[in-house]
Amino acid sequence: MDSPDDYDSPWKEAVESYFPEFIAFYFPEASRQIDWARGHVFLDQELRAVVQDAELGKRFVDKLAKVALRDGSERWVYVHLEVQGSAQAEFAERMFVYHYRLFDRYRQPVASLALLADTTTSWRPSQFGYQALGCSIELNFPTAKLLDYAAQQDQLYQNPNPFALVTLAHLLTQATRQDMNARFAAKWKLVQLLYQRDWDKQQVIDLFSVLDWMMRLPEQLKRSLWHNIEVLEEQEKMRYVTSVEQIGIEKGLLQGMQQGIAQGMQQGMQRGLMKGRAEGEAYALRRLLQKRFGLLSEDVLARLQAASIDELELWLDRALDADSLAGVFAQ
Template identity: 50%
Template sequence: MATPDDDYDTPWKNAVLRYFPEFMAFYFPQAHAAIDWSRPHVFLDQELAQLVRDGELGRRRLDKLVRLATLAGGEQWVLLHLEVQGRRENAFAERIFCYNYRVYDRYRRPVASLVVLADRGACWRPSSFSYKLFGCRMGIDFPVVKLMDYAGRIEPLLDDPNPFALLTAAHLLTRQTKGLAHRRRMAKWRLTKLLYQRQWDRQRIIDLYSVIDWLMRLPPEMEARLWQGIVQMERRKLMPYLTYGERLGRKMGLEQGLREGFMEGRQEGQQLLLSQQLNKRFGPLPAALAERLAQADSEQLTGWAMALLDAASLDEVFGSK
C-alpha cells in the first residue's frame, strides 16, 4: 500500500520559528555558543520578502532572516535557508552567495548563511561558491548540515532530549518508509509514544506532533487506526494533548479530519472547532460573524471550514456580505 506524497519542507518552518534556540543548538552548536540568548532574536520575514522582490532572483527566496546579538557584542544577521533543499539543485551554492550579499548590501552588517540539506543523496554537499577574475576573488563558504548523515543514528536521536533530534528522526524515518505504509505507521506510533514520555509542556508536544504528523502522512485507514491508539493512550494517561482541534489546525490534514469529526453529528463541536481555527487565523471574530457561526447548520459549517483552507481573509471564508 502506497503512502501519500511526502512534504519535507513546510513543517520545519513553524518548528524553527517556535524553537529557534534548540534548532541552533542541535544543528549548529558552534554558532549557538556564540549567540547572546539573553537578548531577543527577531525574524525579519517582511524585510526578507522585500529583499527578494527587489532582486532579480526569480523564484529564489530566503526562508528565514534572523536578527540577533552575539556574545562578542553588536548584532549579527543570520540567514537560514531551511526550505532546505529536499532535492539537488545545481545553482544552490550560487543562490546562497546571492542571498548573503543582498542581505549585507541592505543592512551593512555581518551575515552568516547556514544551510540544512534534507535531500536523499549522500554525496551532494554544496558548501561554497566563488569566482576569480584579474586577480580578484569573490565567494562564500557556509556551514552545511546533512540530515542523511544521521541515518545510521536513529536510536541515539530518539534518546536525545533536543526536540530537533526527534524531528530529524521523523524526517529520516519518513524517507526510509516511503511506499511502506505499515512500517511508517509503526514508526509514527513509536515517535508519538515518545512525545508522551517526555516531560514537555502541552504546547511543545502539540507543536512537535504537528510536524511529525505532517511529515509522516499515511493512507486514511491507517491514519484513523493510529488516531484511535492516540485517543486510547490519552485516556489511560489522562493527558489530553493532541485534541481534534489541535490536529485539525494544519492545512494538510484538515479536510480529512473535518470529514471524520463532522460525521459524528456534533454540531456544537463543529462550531467550537471552526471558531477556534478562525480566531487563531484572523483574531477575534466580529459579533455579527460569531452570531452567524452560532446559528449555522452542519452543511454551512462544513462549507466555511473548507473555505478556510485557502482563505486570506474572513470575507473569503464567509463571503463578502
C-alpha cells in the first residue's frame, strides 16, 4: 500500500512558482484584471500574523499575495487564496474571517479566492453573511472546483497551462487510489506530456516534482517508471529529471566507494547508495519543514544530518500534517 495521498508541499510549490498561471487557469476573469507585468509579492508571514488564532480546519494551501490592477490606478489588491482539500461546514466562515481581518490590517481591497479540491460534488461554498436588527453583511467569493474538470480530461491534456497538468494529476490520483497499475500508466502518460511541451528544464523538474509527490507508487512500479524516464530522456536528449535524481545518488556512490575500498568495491557502492538516499531524504525534509515552519535551528539541522533513513521517512510522513516541529519529531 502507498502512503495516504497528501498534496500540501507540491501544491504550495506549484502555486508559488507559477502564480500567474494558477490564477489564469482557475480564475481567468480575475487574471484579466491583474497587471502581471508589475509583478506580485507573497505575504505569507503577514497572513500568519493576521489569522493565527482563526485556524478553522485543514487546507492544502493558503496564500496572500499583493498584485496590481490593469485599470490604470496605482492601487494594489490583496489576493487571499485557499486551496481546500475537504468539505467543511466552517469553510465559508473562515473565508469571511480572513477577509475582514486582512481588510482591517491593510485598508485596501481584498479578493478572496477558493479552489476546492475535495471529493464531495455538492459542496460548493461561495458566500457567508448574516443579518441582525436591520444590519446585513455578506461576502461572495469566486470558487473553482477540481471535480468539475473530470469531464474535460481531453482538453486538459491539450492545454499548455502547467495547472492543466496539475489538475490531471490530482484527478488521476483520486481515480487510481485502489489500482496502482492504473496509476502507473496515468503517471507515465503525464511524464511523457512534460517532455512534449515547450517548457524549460526547470519547469519540467518543478512539475515532475508535483506529479511524483501526488501520484505515489509502490517501490517496484517506481523503479519501472524511472527506467522509462531514463529511456525517454536518452531518446529526447534531455537530461532533466534523471540528472537531478542522480545528484544525491552519485554523491553517495563516490563517498561510499572511497570509504569502502578496503572492504571491497561492492560493499562500498552499497553504502554509497544508502548514504545518497539518506542525503536526498534529508534535503527533501529540510525544504518541506522550512516551507511549513520557517527557518530551522542548528539543532534541527544537525538532527536531520545524523538521522537514519527510517527516521527521515517517518518524519517526512509526519511533516505533511503536523501542526508544529515538535509534532514532527515526537517520540
